[in-house]
Amino acid sequence: MMPPAARLGVIFLCHDDLHVAAKMVRIWHDGGAAVAIHVDRRTPDDQYEVMKHVLSDLKDLQWVPRGECHWGMFSMVRATQNSAEVLLERFLDVTHVIVASGSCLPLRPVRELTDYLTRHANVDFIESVSAEDVGWTVGGLNSERFRRFFPFSWRKRRRLFDLTVNLQRWLRIRRRLPQGVVPHLGSQWWCLTRKTLSAILNDPHRKIYDRFFYWVWIPDEAYFQSLVRLHSTRIESRSLTLSNFDDQGKPYILYSDHADMLALSRCFVARKIWSGAHELFARFPEDAGPENSADEPNPVSMERMIAAAVARRKLGRPGLYMQSRYPRKDRENGKTSAPxxxxxxxxxxxxxxxxxxxxxxxxxxxxxxxxxxxxxxxxxxxxxxxxxxxxxxxxxxxxxxxxxxxxxxxxxxxxxxxxxxxxxxxxxxxxxxxxxxxxxxxxxxxxxxxxxxxxxxxxxxxxxxxxxxxxxxxxxxxxxxxxxxxxxxxxxxxxxxxxxxxxxxxxxxxxxxxxxxxxxxxxxxxxxxxxxxxxxxxxxxxxxxxxxxxxxxxxxxxxx
Missing domain, CATH: 3.40.50 (Rossmann fold)
Structure with a gap:
């Protein structure tokens, strides 16, 4: 007996390049997905109104009340929570919810993603790695991000951020974790079943969890990743969205010349796409034919290419000295390029x-x-x-x-x-x-x-x-x-x-x-x-x- 077909819901978060974001919304909607849109409150109102006008022909879109979103702060989690609540309340037939942004480009038709979710009906796709074991965080603070208070923005108030962290270390302040919560970290671009997401949002201890994660550093990479461990029965610790980061913790930006590599990856979604990559927007989502519609995502080749590019950026080419890369003495990747x-x-x-x-x-x-x-x-x-x-x-x-x-x-x-x-x-x-x-x-x-x-x-x-x-x-x-x-x-x-x-x-x-x-x-x-x-x-x-x-x-x- 075939399982019932999945219905995809999209939590769509955006704050700039709204003309590109509107095109992405239309791709998701035309593919049969239900979409709840949250636009950062800091985005100018005129741009927001233009986006609403451009999408006015799509009658079943849900516009979530706007709030300010600051990187590394709980406001990102709150925007996701509000969008998820609107989505689940408005679309009772949604079986899976995925988080996307204006720079997330579907690489394959949306129906191929829903077919994939149908075949994996009870699976939660979310990167969720124990904070004790994670090895990709930049600047440390794997477990410490849960044990200290982080009231200041790392980007906007760097000195206050460092001062409060050092002061808490000196005073030996350690926060107590909520009972049953084991800190996990991972990508914020997850795809959860309706059952798991509803359990997280309706958890009787949600106020306790929200209050705890409010002071965590970069909670959008920890909130759902930790709480999913309390409610999910089957977790695939990986994201369906291809997303890579460089050695400084910044997302690797994809351009038009990455098109063939993206197609070969057979991933469903990729980020972060440069807003000027018109060739990518024109090519994707790409239908590779019915014989390839059930392909498993294979991001390995893309990840290797990105890892090689990141390594090249860090090490440089042997014997290359220029304005944008002048290494310190004795720290060159080869003093010269050839014998x-x-x-x-x-x-x-x-x-x-x-x-x-x-x-x-x-x-x-x-x-x-x-x-x-x-x-x-x-x-x-x-x-x-x-x-x-x-x-x-x-x-x-x-x-x-x-x-x-x-x-x-x-x-x-x-x-x-x-x-x-x-x-x-x-x-x-x-x-x-x-x-x-x-x-x-x-x-x-x-x-x-x-x-x-x-x-x-x-x-x-x-x-x-x-x-x-x-x-x-x-x-x-x-x-x-x-x-x-x-x-x-x-x-x-x-x-x-x-x-x-x-x-x-x-x-x-x-x-x-x-x-x-x-x-x-x-x-x-x-x-x-x-x-x-x-x-x-x-x-x-x-x-x-x-x-x-x-x-x-x-x-x-x-x-x-």
Missing amino acids: YAVLQGFSDLYPDFESWLKPRVEGDVHGHILAPDMVEFAGRPECGPGALPSHPASRDYDPVGFLTSLIRISDRMQIFQMSPRDLQDLNWFMVTDPNATIRIITGAWVVPLMHSDMPFDDVRRAAARLQRIELEQLEILRSVWVKADVQIWELSDFAARPAAILQRVVRDITPGSWPLYDQPPVQRDIEEIGRFLQRLRNAGLQPRLMGEFPATRSQREWNV
């Missing part, structure tokens, strides 16, 4: 190293992008990748933003040269970045100095400055905080086996490359470096980064 390579000392030994390396690796090979006079992008354009300027003043204004933007611009690896002559502001940033591959030949900067035409006193001063900078740099590179892939060779170690080290560097940048090169790059002459370093020692500077080079005279000096 990159920093090579120091190679261009000092090989003047044409950049051109030699370019065809042998998979990536964009730049010069000294942190050079003091110019940002040396590959090919030396005035405007670099992604319209990054080559002017050092722009780069130096925000070096981190410059580097992270350069790496995000392309899906190719970014490779650039470094030197003690360059800007040093990014040293800590790069060595603590797991995406960085850093290869350094220490003391290589002495080779260009040896071949320069500067007076030796100037050479000595430059050598002293560069050595001091590189020593500070090496202190950072050898700290316990290093997360980059760092390899360091002294100049003498590199000079002893340049081919093997060059081969290793190329393979580190582009794994699997073979053969690495057909011929080595042209190297500056370092035959005289031992004598040059001795001259620096004789001038009072102790070279500390080049390794061991013999200080013997060259053959040319002996011939002289």
Whole structure:
């Protein structure tokens, strides 16, 4: 024997965008539902009258006496109670009552929802989770919201709210729960049977319960969710309305580009719909055909997508820095978005190293992008990748933003040269970045100095400055905080086996490359470096980064 058909009643709560709310009322009404409408008393009267005029052709609508509704206060519960009483008194054939708002959009025909309720005639669909076990509340106050008094609005009087909570904690004030009531929490968008809802509204202890929940924080998420446990014989602790919240406890707003995901969810109702999502209002409710009319709601895919979006909002994309998201130091979701390579000392030994390396690796090979006079992008354009300027003043204004933007611009690896002559502001940033591959030949900067035409006193001063900078740099590179892939060779170690080290560097940048090169790059002459370093020692500077080079005279000096 088939159970009698269900008749749906809708408690419709609204306070703004009444032109959209009127369209939702018409959808519910035309689907055969009885509707009781409560409009917030704070909504301008002219807007209220326009809504009544627009819906004046629907003769059996019930307009509930208006009251002010404040978020987090008992006024929300009172509006729901008043609407439920009007609905049950006026429509004696209503078997189930659902709570909806002006931003709740039916995704499936209303008759599919009533058929579903017919098949689940004695089931109360209400999210009802013990306050001791709930894990989604934001800002704490799971059980404490029932044990303290909350006379002030959290949104409008935040300081008074916090002051009264802290004062009650200090005074150890604990309210006594009404006998038999076990605190539960859940979504306010429930669907109850007439029997259960009537039992809650007509409970002989209702005045006691109302007085208790009047002082509870956000009672609309606790009143029916707790009292239903006293009267229901069968509870499905879930809502028939798809509703998700972000990490700040705010409802996740749905837009037109969510249409396909909403359709796949097969949920009956979704909130919170943006008032400008005209494509959603035009598409839904959507009839998927008789073969799909009995589908069970499946919000999992939608909830996963929303959870991923919330996580992305909290964590951000790796290496993304912008005005709307600038994370604190060391709290980034990845300092940079992709691997990159920093090579120091190679261009000092090989003047044409950049051109030699370019065809042998998979990536964009730049010069000294942190050079003091110019940002040396590959090919030396005035405007670099992604319209990054080559002017050092722009780069130096925000070096981190410059580097992270350069790496995000392309899906190719970014490779650039470094030197003690360059800007040093990014040293800590790069060595603590797991995406960085850093290869350094220490003391290589002495080779260009040896071949320069500067007076030796100037050479000595430059050598002293560069050595001091590189020593500070090496202190950072050898700290316990290093997360980059760092390899360091002294100049003498590199000079002893340049081919093997060059081969290793190329393979580190582009794994699997073979053969690495057909011929080595042209190297500056370092035959005289031992004598040059001795001259620096004789001038009072102790070279500390080049390794061991013999200080013997060259053959040319002996011939002289």
